[in-house]
Amino acid sequence: MTQNPTAYHTPVLLEESVGLLGIDPAGTYADLTFGGGGHSRRILASLGPEGRLFGFDQDPDALANRPDDARFVFVESNFRFLRGALRLRGVEEVDGILADLGVSSHHFDTVERGFSFRGDAPLDMRMNQRGRVTAAEVVNGYPADELTRILGDWGEVDTPWKAANCIVRARQAAPIDTTVRLVEAVAPCTPKKDEAKFLTKLFQALRIEVNGEMEALKMALEQSLKVLKPGGRLVVISYHSLEDRLVKNFLRSGNFSGRVEKDFYGRSQTPFELLTRKAVVPSPEELERNPRSRSAKLRAAVKL
Structure with a gap:
């Protein structure tokens, strides 16, 4: 059982993200990536006795970080099931949604989960340990063209076909x-200067x-439009260009292409008003304190 939630995961852009939620003390909120509970605890600190917070996490390890607070409900589920999970608990609409995407420090630091190349572990990488497919099954079972596709699309690896063939x-x-065996397998095509x-x-x-x-991100973003009340806020922290592009386009236009539809009179038809014209990034102080936030x-x- 995790004794120190901060050791599990240091919350990134904590004050900035919770501040942008514009919390109503009596409101209902969803933290889609509970993890160590850092963002959830900060939200709870701003809620009054009538407020409610639903914290989503598909990893049972996160259960140990639950705050002892009657206003908090832990939802052991992938956030792709956002709307259904809330409706199951009698909630149709919320005042705000926060998502801190990516992998928690806990996953990187728990070597046996296989998320990091800086250790020897089974090639697993499942956030939900009940998930069916492991990284070993992908690596050993996907044909070369499929490996090339995911390395190019998801990893933005240069010359992905070389790594796939290796x-x-x-x-x-x-x-x-x-x-370790995966690192050894791709050694012939690993650039020596940029190995890490x-x-x-x-x-x-x-x-x-x-x-x-x-x-899962696409599903959660689409459902956010149905779950958020008018005036409700969506706050998302992403960590690589693929995620950020999806989030940026969706907040701008309500779709993933980023194309803003217009009505007969030429007026923009977008479901959101942006609160951040440019992405907010960590301060130099936060970068020094938590390099993983970079x-x-x-x-x-x-x-709207």
Whole structure:
């Protein structure tokens, strides 16, 4: 059981993100990425006795971080099921939604979960341990063209076909079932100058595929339009360009292409008013305190 939630995950852009929620003390809110509970605790501190907060997390490890607070409800679920999970609990609308995307420090630091190349562990990467597909199954079972696709799309790896071919050749000799074996498999195509950057992208691509992260984000964003009250706020922290592009386009236009529809009179038809014209990024002080926040981008909008 986790004794120190801060050790589990240090909340990023904490004051900025909760501030942009514009909390109503009597309001109802959803934290889609509970994790160590840092953002949730800050939200609870702004809520009055009538306020409510629903904290989503698909990883049972996060249960240990639940605050002992009658206003808080832990929802053990992927946020892709946002609307259904809330309706199941008698909630049709909320005043605000916060999502701090990506992987918690807990996942990187718990070596046996297989999220990091800086250790030897089974090649797992499932955020939900009941999930069916592991990274080992992706690496050993996907054909070369599918591996090329996910390494290019999800990892934005340069020349992804080279890495895919390295993996295919290596698995023909023996299964790639640990993080070390994967690093060894791609060694022939790993640039010596940017080894850590290349491996970070490789592991990111596999993690996104295993957990269906981009599909889940799209589903949650689309459902946010149905769940948020008029005047309700959506606040999202992303960590790589794929996520940020989806969030930026959706907040701008209500769709993932970013194209703003216009009515007969040429008036823009967008469901949101932006609160952040440019992404908010961590301050130099936060970067020094928490280097893992360096790629964070915060965007927020109000539902019209």
